[in-house]
Amino acid sequence: MAGRHSHAVGVDFGTSTSLVAERKGRLPATLVPLGVGTQWFPSIAGYDDEDLLVGEDADELPSDQVIRSVKRAITRHDDAVVVAGASGPQRVAADDVIIAILAEIGRRAEAAGRPITDGHDLRLGCPAMWDGQQRSRLLSLATKAGLPVDSSTLIDEPIAAGVAWVTHRFMRYGERPKGRLLVFDMGGGTLDIAVLDIVGGEQPEISVLSALGVDQAGDALDRAVANQLTRMYAKCGVNVWDRAPEEYVDAVLLRAAKTAKERLTQVAEQQILLPRRPMGEVPVLTYHKEQLEEAFRPQMDRALAMIWAAVRAARLTERGGRSPEQLRATSPAELAQDIDYILLAGGMSRIPYVERRIGRAFPRAQVFDNAGVAADEAIVAGLADTGSYERLNLHRPGFDFVVEWEERGERRQEVLYEAYTPLYTAQQVLNGMFDLGYARHGREFPGPSQGTGVLRVRSTSGEYLSLAYVDGRGTDDRRTMDGITLKFGSSRMAFKLYCDGRVHIRDATGWDLQMRVERWPVIRGRDHAQLVLRSVEGESTVAPTAWYLSKDWAPPHSR
Template sequence: MAQAGEQAVGIDFGTSTSLLAVGSGVGPVDIAPLGRTTRSFPSIAGYQQGNLLVGEAAENLPIAQVIRSVKRAITDCSETMEISDEHGTRRVDVDEVIVALLAEIGTRAKAAGRPLDTREQVRLGCPAMWDGAQRQRLLDHAQNAGLPVAHSTLIDEPIAAGVAWVRHRYLQYGEQVEGRLLVFDMGGGTLDIAVLDVVGGPHPEISVLSALGVQLAGDRLDTAIAGEITEELAGQGIRLDGLPEAKTVEALVLREARTAKIQLTTQARHRIVFRGLARTQLPILTYTREQLEECFRPQMDQAIGLVWAALRAAKLTELGGHAPDKLRGMNGDRLAADIDYVLLAGGMSRVPYVERRIGELFPNAMIYDAAGVAADELIVAGLADPVGYDRLNLHRPGFDFVLEYTESGRKITEKIYPAYTPFYSPEEAWTNSYLGFERRGDDFPGPKRGEGVLRVRSTSGDYLALRYDGETKHGLRLQLGWNMLFKIYCDGQILITDGARQTRKLRVHQWPVVRGNGHAELVLQRVDDAPPVPSTAWYLEKEYAPPGL
């Protein structure tokens, strides 16, 4: 367990900007000056004469050559991005760009007197929506950039924001907050929403009930505003695709859209002046906050839909759960009644329209948009907290369930449940009568005869011990066959049926954070130990059958 006085370093590699902070657990975090003139480092890059430039150096490149929002390539699972340079339009390797940006963060941290080494715990944030492969890709890039990070220190960004708020309420005001917190984290690339049960104090306990994310954030709004600017220019007889500097003008319009969004957080009107064009002259336009909010409205309507989805997902974690069809019919007032606090995080939370729309949803909750730092610094502040992760439980396993078996004298290991895999898709949430993760029949890995062992393996490759039937085991032995079944329910219950039709009904009270060697064992409780509800064999075969309840 972290002690007061220990330090942690947080790195928020953001879509638009990146931040670094150091925390000791006994006072406010110290946000290091990564930028040349600001605390944030621009997460942008570009090529000039074959050389890769990052940060402020890339800001001086022609606007069409600047690589922005490269972090989204991990979200999109894409390998390249298209840019224009002195050689024309070409595609660049985004992995190379991300490694260069992360390496520069390490270089600047050292220059600011905060070298990143193994003496302190270094945490890195990531969107809540990322699966195991996306998380591994970021970790690979960070390690290639020389950053000492691991799976155990990769933290979901909205959870980090929640940690920052809980610790701030205690350190600044002596409050030991207790209740349910909704984190609405809208940044440049993704909108992440987390529902947390929190108990504050010197060693807070935080349980994640749900965490959802979509690509519905600042970049999406920038594109929408740019579309309106393009339409207004077209109304004045100016079509961008017919201009001699079409690519440059398109990039310039997008930049001015981004500037208008920022300026209209504090003022009612903004004049758009197109500068830097050699052969094209564009008129001065005016964009108002009313126009911004109308343009933003469809996106915020979708965001509110995600809020309701996160609250319904949180209810699925309650023991025994709620039938999905009943949750789908539950109105907003009833869902909102569970929330005691709302925290607005991310740069987009500075837009007044965001706070107004979210505030309308939770008239009885206390709304916060800061925790000793600005909304866009909440994530890095939480990542730098050395205490807030000691008692953190997740909403889904951050480790693999694997099947081990021997075939032709070789030991083979196959994943049954890959770490961080969502239990269900958004589409399933609206249609299915059962919500959870399932492998069965032909989809179950391994041979159809013999014996295997179900084990739990951390993303670093270490195996967890299992505490089951009052003793510690390396795994659960299974008779293999054709009708294997493995289900994880949202409330932590696990149903396993092996090839001999032996069924185990288990429950994990909360999914622990695994921190490599020396971590606690995974405790599995028999559901049979609870008062049973009679059921029949055929009923257990139905997809909607609860595991022994």
């Protein structure tokens, strides 16, 4: 399906490297050469005296003066990063560094003859785990860097990879994939896992059933390998931490670990050489692929636990419902039957150990390590897709629920639910909690202590949506309204969004309204003018059971 334009550009601002791709019409996406001799641009920066350098220029600085993985500052809500200075470590504004990197990406794309302008669809990727505040921060920084972004620009990275895969299977092979696709996106800073329901073809429809993420990926493996190297030097009788300032040694070890990790995707062993200045004579180590897998094993164990949590969470979207006990009782072998396809995305997925572990866990699924491009290019290829995004449904609302009321002749407003706020955390699913959703009740419910107000829905561009309410007896009996009237003034007030699209509202009078959205649609301003809500009164639930307690693989029962 064509988008607003037949020309799209995707920007993948990555933790370690950044990519830009463009696509015209139905032609395959092509990468824009950004680096010096490479398609990618290093997402690093550093200070040379007072000058902020980015990319390859920063990579020439001493290791302890280089700022790496600055994107994680957004993930962690950090305002500053630490870099070595003449008088010791200094705190540097993370936003300034991110703006500099994004601006350089724009300059290099223009120098390559592919300017990032308003003449096409521009999409920028972000981790699926990011909430509305993190997304707004990236958009603000991209605007300051000169990129023409708006509220419709951001796309979840694993979703973009899934779009690239669906488009590639249709365009290259004429396939129309149908079923559930598990996207395993492990980059430098985050691990994102998404379960997508796919109806492929020329006009594919993609529904996101679940998405979980953690702030642990390639950087965490670098740290584990660096710790291994420290122990290997110690066995040789060398304490590397005595050879130079701690910040310098740490940076050098992490750089050596990252290089070894990348090389061992192609070779069986890698020599580790540390700089003689100021480290002095240090033995040359030989680091093997088996050692890398040993360092990686605990992290992959946690990643597989996240995968099972994501597949379980996908079942929360199913109508008819499963009790929390039944969901806890579902074994990995049964969960594996839910997945038809697996796509490995992100630079870390190039490590063969990843495919072996995931392939073993899902013996019936088809595993793909490319979407017409390499695993670490799948996200940017999907961001540059000229279609597919009009028929995209999310697992959580990408719009605000707001409460409005009149007070002393003035209109007041508070946000009840902010767009993209997660309905649950990864830990809640890992712990076996399945009555999940976003809730505000009692004193947490915004608004005055008495009076009447209205609940409305607002797109991220600031425009309000009309609500179409269907009472469940058929599409002919439909009411269209601007909002839902509420009576304020009681601890009985409640609002909850459930994972299966149910919306529960109760006001101060005890009046209850229960509705459902089939899938949370992508709403981009006036392109989608209406949100359709259907009555769910009378829907049955599944009776709870307790036999899962005897299973040693069942998540713990949370009460």
